[in-house]
Structures are given as C-alpha cells and as structure tokens.
Amino acid sequence: MNADQEPEVPGDIEARSxxxxxxxxxxxxxxxxxxxTQARFAAVAELERRKRSRWQGIPAPATGLATxxxxxxxxxxxxxxxxxxxxxxxxxxxxxxxxDTDNMEMIENMExxxxxxxxxxxxxxxxxxxxxxxxxxx
Amino acid sequence: xxxxxxxxLNRSALPAKGDWRREDLALGEIRELERFLxxxxxxxxxxxxxxxxxxxxxxxxxxxxxxxxxxxxxQRPSAEWRPLFYRILQNRIRDYQRRRQVRNxxxxxxxxxxxxxxxxxxxxxxxQVGDPGxxxxxxxxxxxxxKLLEGALGALPARQQEAFMLRNFEGLDVAQTATxxxxxxxxxKTHYSRAVHTLRAQLGEAW
Numbered sequence: 001m002n003a004d005q006e007p008e009v010p011g012d013i014e015a016r017s018x019x020x021x022x023x024x025x026x027x028x029x030x031x032x033x034x035x036x037t038q039a040r041f042a043a044v045a046e047l048e049r050r051k052r053s054r055w056q057g058i059p060a061p062a063t064g065l066a067t068x069x070x071x072x073x074x075x076x077x078x079x080x081x082x083x084x085x086x087x088x089x090x091x092x093x094x095x096x097x098x099x100d101t102d103n104m105e106m107i108e109n110m111e112x113x114x115x116x117x118x119x120x121x122x123x124x125x126x127x128x129x130x131x132x133x134x135x136x137x138x
Numbered sequence: 139x140x141x142x143x144x145x146x147l148n149r150s151a152l153p154a155k156g157d158w159r160r161e162d163l164a165l166g167e168i169r170e171l172e173r174f175l176x177x178x179x180x181x182x183x184x185x186x187x188x189x190x191x192x193x194x195x196x197x198x199x200x201x202x203x204x205x206x207x208x209x210x211x212x213q214r215p216s217a218e219w220r221p222l223f224y225r226i227l228q229n230r231i232r233d234y235q236r237r238r239q240v241r242n243x244x245x246x247x248x249x250x251x252x253x254x255x256x257x258x259x260x261x262x263x264x265x266q267v268g269d270p271g272x273x274x275x276x277x278x279x280x281x282x283x284x285k286l287l288e289g290a291l292g293a294l295p296a297r298q299q300e301a302f303m304l305r306n307f308e309g310l311d312v313a314q315t316a317t318x319x320x321x322x323x324x325x326x327k328t329h330y331s332r333a334v335h336t337l338r339a340q341l342g343e344a345w
Binding site for chain 2: 012021024051106
C-alpha cells in the first residue's frame with residue numbers, strides 16, 4: 001500500500017486516540033462549558049436577530065390580501081345576509097382609508113363608525129337633546 | 139339589532155396567521171442551530187485547545203466560529219453546517235497561529251523579550267508530555283494519555299493535525315474534511331495518512 005494513502009480500516013492508534021479525545025471532551029471543566037454556552041447563546045441570538053429583521057422587512061403581500069378580503073367580507077357579507085332594511089354603505093372615498101393596512105382598528109370598529117354615520121340615529125338624538133318647545137336641529 | 143348582522147373580526151387571528159407560520163419556521167431553524175452548536179462546541183473547543191494550547195485562545199476561536207456560522211451560513215441547510223463550521227474554526231485557528239508567529243518574531247527580535255518568550259510561545263510538545271503543571275483542564279482529568287496525544291498532535295504539521303482531528307475525532311468523511319480544510323480530497327488522504335504514521339511512530343510504544 002502507498003504510504004500516503006489513507007488506511008481503510010482505522011488502526012489502533014486511531015481508535016485509541018479517538019477514545020482518549022472523547023473522554024477529554026466529556027471532562028471539559030465548568031468554566032469552559034459556561035463560556036461555550038454564552039458563545040452559543042450569542043450566536044443563536046445573532047441568527048434570531050437576522051431572521052426577525054428579515055421577516056419584518058418583507059412587505060408581506062399576504063397581509064394586504066387579507067385586508068382586502070376582510071373589507072370585501074364586511075361590505076358584501078351584510079348585504080347578502082341582511083333581510084331587513086339596508087344599512088349604511090361604504091362610500092367610494094372610504095375604500096382607500098379602509099385598504100390602508102394601518103387602519104385595522106377602523107375595520108374592527110366598523111359597526112361603531114356605521115352607528116356614528118347613521119342619520120336616523122342622529123335625528124333621534126338631536127330631537128331628544130332639543131329643549132321642549134324649541135325646534136329640533138336639522 | 140345590528141349585532142346579528144355584523145361580522146365579528148378577530149384581528150389577532152386573521153392577518154397574522156401566515157406570519158405565525160413563518161415565525162414558527164424561523165424559530166425551528168434557530169432551535170436547530172442551537173442544537174447543532176451544543177453538539178459541537180465542546181469538541182470544537184478541545185480541537186482548538188490542542189492546536190492553540192491555551193484555553194482562552196481556544197474559547198475565542200470557537201466563539202468566533204459560532205458567531206460567523208450564524209451570521210454567514212445560518213440561512214443555509216443544516217446539513218451543510220458541520221463542514222462549514224469546521225472550516226471557519228480551522229481558518230480562525232490558522233489566523234491565531236499566524237498572529238502568534240508574527241508576534242514571536244517581533245519579540246525574538248527584541249533582546250529583552252527573546253529569552254522570556256522563546257520557551258513559552260514555541261514549546262516543544264514532546265517535552266511537555268511529562269510536565270505536570272499546565273492548565274486547569276489537564277489538572278481536572280485529562281489524563282496522561284491525553285497529554286501524550288496532545289503533545290504528539292502538537293508536533294504534527296498544521297495540515298496533518300487538521301486532517302487527523304477532523305477525520306478521526308469529528309468523524310467527517312473525506313469530502314467534508316476537504317471542504318473544512320479548503321483543499322482537495324487527495325490532499326486530505328495524504329495529510330491524514332502521514333499524520334497516522336507519525337503518531338504511530340511517536341505513540342506506538344507509549345500506548
């Protein structure tokens with residue numbers, strides 16, 4: 001066999017040195033283990049930071065699509081299922097505001113805004129607020 | 139009543155679902171890296187310790203290797219991490235050794251440092267075999283066999299030492315070792331074979 005060719009079967013030296021090495025690994029002292037653990041945490045935190053920044057940096061088109069779907073459900077859903085009188089509908093100028101992903105709270109509180117926009121309710125409130133004998137404000 | 143007509147929205151559930159899935163995947167990869175590093179850190183430390191002969195230098199290179207793996211290759215498939223990690227580790231070890239050689243040359247040039255540093259920075263590993271007073275690791279339980287092995291490995295040329303430790307201690311195959319060492323598979327076989335012959339000659343009788 002050529003002396004520079006790697007032996008196929010590990011010899012005694014290889015097996016013995018591996019066993020000695022493995023034992024020495026098990027006997028690494030507490031100070032070193034602690035330092036290694038800190039180093040590992042630092043490396044993991046670095047990966048976590050990178051992944052998080054990458055994850056947050058994505059414009060997330062799925063979020064935009066979800067918003068459109070929610071708005072569509074809000075607009076179309078009540079129209080399909082409503083049996084009584086049709087309530088307030090969204091004006092064209094409301095759509096850009098609703099499609100803005102920052103306005104999720106507005107979507108959540110859609111019912112409240114519809115209530116505010118309800119003319120009938122405004123009239124009733126105005127009449128109740130008016131002093132007796134005075135004409136109600138239009 | 140209007141409540142019956144309205145669609146009840148749960149903001150936290152609807153748009154964030156995809157984000158959660160993405161975050162779960164990212165967390166899974168992070169945990170995988172943590173498991174990988176935990177599985178290699180002590181072995182890497184021992185390898186670096188044999189090559190550099192001080193705990194602090196060994197800890198520094200292992201720490202650098204971990205951080206670099208996370209920074210540069212954390213996004214890569216975990217199957218690739220092992221050879222990449224050892225490649226970074228070996229590069230860092232070589233950097234430290236080169237730096238040390240330069241420092242030694244400078245100190246050797248200065249007469250006031252020459253006497254003091256000559257023995258301390260370039261010790262003959264075989265002479266250290268019987269030395270009972272090195273670091274804490276040895277005192278705890280490394281044992282005579284490990285001292286002999288460290289001495290013999292320390293006397294090997296750097297590339298033979300790398301090939302032997304990666305192939306034999308870490309169980310990397312020839313291709314992975316070649317990746318880690320940045321050389322051809324043929325070179326790995328040659329370095330490894332020469333290392334085994336030298337070690338057998340030096341340790342054969344003692345073991």
